Amino acid sequence: MALIEARGVTKRFGGLAAVAEVSFDLQDGEILGLIGPNGSGKTTLVNVITGALPYTGGDVRFRGDSLRGLPSYAIGRLGVSRTFQIVKPFRNLTVVENVMVGALFGAVGGARALADARHRAEEVLDFVALAHRADAQADDLNVPERKRMELARALAMRPTVLFLDEVMAGLNPSEIDAAVTLIKKIRDRGTTLVVIEHVMRAIRDLSDRILVLFHGEKLTEGPPQEVLNNPDVVSAYLGRRFVEQSRA
Amino acid sequence: MKGSRGKPLVIGAAVVLALALAPAGLSPFLVQFLINLFMLAALAESWNIIGGFTGYASFGNVAFFGIGAYTTGVLLTAAEWPFALALPAGGLLAMAFAGLIGMPILRLKGHYFAIATLGVAETMREIVYNLKITGGGTGLTMPITRSALPFFYLMLGILIAATLVNWWISASRFGYGLIAIREDEDAAAAMGINAALYKTAAFALSGLFAGLTGGVFAYWITFIDPEGVFRVIVTIQMIIMAVFGGMGTVVGPLLGALVLATVSEVLSTQLVSLAELFNGFIVILVVLFMPKGLAEVIRKREFSLRKLARNLREYRV
Amino acid sequence: MLFLQVLINGLLLGGLYGLMALGMSLIWGVMNIVNIAHGALIMLGAYATFWMFTLWGWDPFVSLPATIALLFVYGYCLQRFLLNLVVRAQLFLTLLITFGVEVVMVNLVRIFWSSDLRQVTPGYAGANFSVGGVTVPYVRLWVFMTTVVLSILFLLLLEKTRLGRAIRATSEELRAARLTGIPVAHIYAVTFGLGAALAGAAGGMWGMLFPITPIMGGGLTLKSFVVAVLGGLGTMMGAIVGGLVLGLAESFTSTYIGPTYPNAISFGLLVLILIVKPTGLVGRRG
Numbered sequence: 040m041a042l043i044e045a046r047g048v049t050k051r052f053g054g055l056a057a058v059a060e061v062s063f064d065l066q067d068g069e070i071l072g073l074i075g076p077n078g079s080g081k082t083t084l085v086n087v088i089t090g091a092l093p094y095t096g097g098d099v100r101f102r103g104d105s106l107r108g109l110p111s112y113a114i115g116r117l118g119v120s121r122t123f124q125i126v127k128p129f130r131n132l133t134v135v136e137n138v139m140v141g142a143l144f145g146a147v148g149g150a151r152a153l154a155d156a157r158h159r160a161e162e163v164l165d166f167v168a169l170a171h172r173a174d175a176q177a178d179d180l181n182v183p184e185r186k187r188m189e190l191a192r193a194l195a196m197r198p199t200v201l202f203l204d205e206v207m208a209g210l211n212p213s214e215i216d217a218a219v220t221l222i223k224k225i226r227d228r229g230t231t232l233v234v235i236e237h238v239m240r241a242i243r244d245l246s247d248r249i250l251v252l253f254h255g256e257k258l259t260e261g262p263p264q265e266v267l268n269n270p271d272v273v274s275a276y277l278g279r280r281f282v283e284q285s286r287a
Numbered sequence: 288m289k290g291s292r293g294k295p296l297v298i299g300a301a302v303v304l305a306l307a308l309a310p311a312g313l314s315p316f317l318v319q320f321l322i323n324l325f326m327l328a329a330l331a332e333s334w335n336i337i338g339g340f341t342g343y344a345s346f347g348n349v350a351f352f353g354i355g356a357y358t359t360g361v362l363l364t365a366a367e368w369p370f371a372l373a374l375p376a377g378g379l380l381a382m383a384f385a386g387l388i389g390m391p392i393l394r395l396k397g398h399y400f401a402i403a404t405l406g407v408a409e410t411m412r413e414i415v416y417n418l419k420i421t422g423g424g425t426g427l428t429m430p431i432t433r434s435a436l437p438f439f440y441l442m443l444g445i446l447i448a449a450t451l452v453n454w455w456i457s458a459s460r461f462g463y464g465l466i467a468i469r470e471d472e473d474a475a476a477a478m479g480i481n482a483a484l485y486k487t488a489a490f491a492l493s494g495l496f497a498g499l500t501g502g503v504f505a506y507w508i509t510f511i512d513p514e515g516v517f518r519v520i521v522t523i524q525m526i527i528m529a530v531f532g533g534m535g536t537v538v539g540p541l542l543g544a545l546v547l548a549t550v551s552e553v554l555s556t557q558l559v560s561l562a563e564l565f566n567g568f569i570v571i572l573v574v575l576f577m578p579k580g581l582a583e584v585i586r587k588r589e590f591s592l593r594k595l596a597r598n599l600r601e602y603r604v
Numbered sequence: 605m606l607f608l609q610v611l612i613n614g615l616l617l618g619g620l621y622g623l624m625a626l627g628m629s630l631i632w633g634v635m636n637i638v639n640i641a642h643g644a645l646i647m648l649g650a651y652a653t654f655w656m657f658t659l660w661g662w663d664p665f666v667s668l669p670a671t672i673a674l675l676f677v678y679g680y681c682l683q684r685f686l687l688n689l690v691v692r693a694q695l696f697l698t699l700l701i702t703f704g705v706e707v708v709m710v711n712l713v714r715i716f717w718s719s720d721l722r723q724v725t726p727g728y729a730g731a732n733f734s735v736g737g738v739t740v741p742y743v744r745l746w747v748f749m750t751t752v753v754l755s756i757l758f759l760l761l762l763e764k765t766r767l768g769r770a771i772r773a774t775s776e777e778l779r780a781a782r783l784t785g786i787p788v789a790h791i792y793a794v795t796f797g798l799g800a801a802l803a804g805a806a807g808g809m810w811g812m813l814f815p816i817t818p819i820m821g822g823g824l825t826l827k828s829f830v831v832a833v834l835g836g837l838g839t840m841m842g843a844i845v846g847g848l849v850l851g852l853a854e855s856f857t858s859t860y861i862g863p864t865y866p867n868a869i870s871f872g873l874l875v876l877i878l879i880v881k882p883t884g885l886v887g888r889r890g
Contacts, residue, residue: 089477115479123477129470131535140467143460144479151460196478344696346703391879397695398638402829403878406871409826413868519822523703530700564711570704574690574697602693604789 381498618851
């Protein structure tokens with residue numbers, strides 16, 4: 040049984056299907072890349088799976104149990120976490136306090152006592168190399184720092200599955216490399232990941248498999264080499280230049 | 288929200304001790320003033336739970352105050368319960384009401400939530416006005432008590448309790464949840480916080496202390512009627528005291544109540560309208576210049592005209 | 605027949621409610637300010653009409669343009685020199701400041717003009733006519749007609765004039781409006797002035813039907829809010845429709861349930877609508 044089994048997930052807004060009959064499996068320990076042009080439904084798919092939006096159709100099973108209909112806090116507690124594309128820091132708290140929220144309320148078995156939560160938060164901040172900013176106001180962070188805090192918050196929940204929504208947007212090449220290394224470390228520590236990205240070299244580097252969405256539908260899925268060279272994917276999303284570059 | 292918890296506790300205990308001994312040396316007038324002050328401070332602390340920590344600025348908390356007042360009042364007069372039972376009953380009923388009405392109303396955001404709470408308070412006044420059991424428009428008269436002293440200690444006790452609850456919230460898992468909800472409710476939910484439950488609990492707690500305050504008020508003031516109890520200005524006072532002192536902090540509402548109630552008292556020796564007028568101006572000035580409150584000013588140790596001007600520039604068109 | 609009478613009463617009053625709500629809906633829609641002092645503006649309009657009638661003998665319908673002008677200027681200044689300073693603050697703070705303004709206004713009136721009940725009673729005050737068993741006081745009819753005229757004029761202003769276009773542009777996309785050279789601070793002030801003028805006009809007419817006191821505004825603010833929400837925020841038609849609905853609801857409750865219940869009904873309606881269909885009966889807006 041796959042860790043996550045999505046079957047026919049559909050989300051309509053009025054007449055428009057933002058996500059249409061998307062099905063996929065997520066295997067334990069893998070990194071699944073999720074790509075597609077803007078508006079193809081990637082974030083909406085994550086929103087539906089994590090309970091931020093109601094389903095129009097389909098179902099998603101986590102370890103065999105259906106997630107459909109569960110409120111987002113319940114899904115978070117079960118061990119399915121996500122980051123937000125536009126980061127949502129708790130502005131009036133410090134960085135470590137932000138991460139503590141994740142530790143306090145995360146997956147069942149999480150820290151209930153503040154001291155334990157703080158301990159775990161400090162550990163996570165260390166892991167994402169943000170420990171030196173632990174006592175800074177969340178509002179004072181720059182963009183890459185905010186992204187790492189967003190990541191740290193989700194990690195503090197000790198998730199089994201983590202959806203990363205464009206964590207690399209706005210990062211420069213060396214920051215992207217650091218992010219890739221970090222994400223690999225997260226997988227090595229035992230978290231299964233779904234990574235939404237537009238940065239192709241990062242996706243190619245990270246993913247065990249890639250799933251492509253186009254206009255809300257699954258276009259194809261498979262190993263990176265296959266998918267990124269698939270002519271349909273190229274014409275729908277990548278454009279010829281990328282293919283030529285990657286062949287070079 | 289961190290650091291040693293010992294020092295404030297010691298200071299607080301000292302203050303409480305001083306207050307407890309105060310009636311021995313103060314004039315009856317000052318004792319009454321203090322009772323009023325404790326009441327306003329307790330209301331500000333109670334509002335702080337839902338408005339300051341949770342970020343849901345309720346404009347109708349006087350409804351809970353009034354429910355507490357009237358429940359206690361009716362039980363004292365019509366049912367002839369002892370005050371020792373009537374008071375908790377008032378508080379509990381107000382708490383239950385807050386919890387119940389909170390469930391649908393807390394789903395609203397921003398303006399809608401604020402006005403809905405205002406509507407609840409107004410509706411409560413109308414309902415109380417129309418019921419026979421509450422004495423309708425003519426009001427209720429309590430049995431006379433001989434001394435103001437019991438009320439002094441009761442109000443002080445409720446104030447201490449409300450402050451302690453705020454203090455507990457400021458460093459507890461529950462409090463972190465409320466603050467997360469205030470900062471970003473969607474993110475809070477994604478991180479495992481049952482926002483609906485937490486919000487409602489905060490609202491109910493707020494209602495509990497407002498209700499208890501109302502119960503004591505009813506017996507203290509001896510006569511209550513809908514117009515006199517369900518006054519919007521009461522909600523405004525508790526809000527502005529919390530905001531002025533620093534909403535979302537433990538000590539802020541106390542500071543705010545202390546300063547504003549004292550000045551208001553000084554002014555109201557003239558006219559009732561003058562005190563309200565003063566309140567109105569304070570509201571305007573605080574929003575313009577000190578929206579983060581005294582506590583923030585003290586914390587950051589800056590109080591320059593430049594800082595005040597900066598606030599203006601941030602918020603203007 | 606009673607039913608028809610109740611219906612007519614409700615409609616006549618509802619027109620006035622609609623006019624009241626128009627002002628609030630406009631300010632809310634354009635600047636996202638819920639003006640708690642709205643009722644106080646209505647109150648001011650009522651007092652203005654009263655004083656012009658009492659001191660100079662001006663008929664309340666005749667003095668209406670003066671009331672409108674006065675309240676417009678007052679509203680303009682209030683927005684330009686005070687509210688513009690906090691327009692971008694959190695919702696809660698703008699709400700709080702208008703609360704402060706309301707308290708100041710009401711108490712100043714209390715101090716200077718006392719809390720005595722006033723009313724504007726021109727010579728034709730008690731006269732009415734009957735049609736098919738329904739009695740209609742002339743004043744109510746003329747008030748209704750005035751509200752219709754004013755509403756139409758206002759809607760025309762909003763739709764057809766350059767000013768109206770500027771206002772609508774500012775409400776829809778602030779930054780773009782700025783970029784096209786629209787003086788936002790001024791437009792905001794004009795908008796608030798218009799809202800205040802509408803409120804003042806409504807107050808002037810209210811004063812002919814009901815007693816005028818410094819505290820009359822509180823309930824009217826809430827009623828205007830109910831109507832604005834009922835109809836659907838930001839839609840002007842919605843305010844008018846909502847007003848009629850509230851007027852009818854109050855008329856029927858007052859007659860068939862009890863005269864002291866209409867207020868509770870309107871607030872109850874509000875809470876109900878907010879829970880069931882927050883976008884209102886007519887339109888929808890973010």
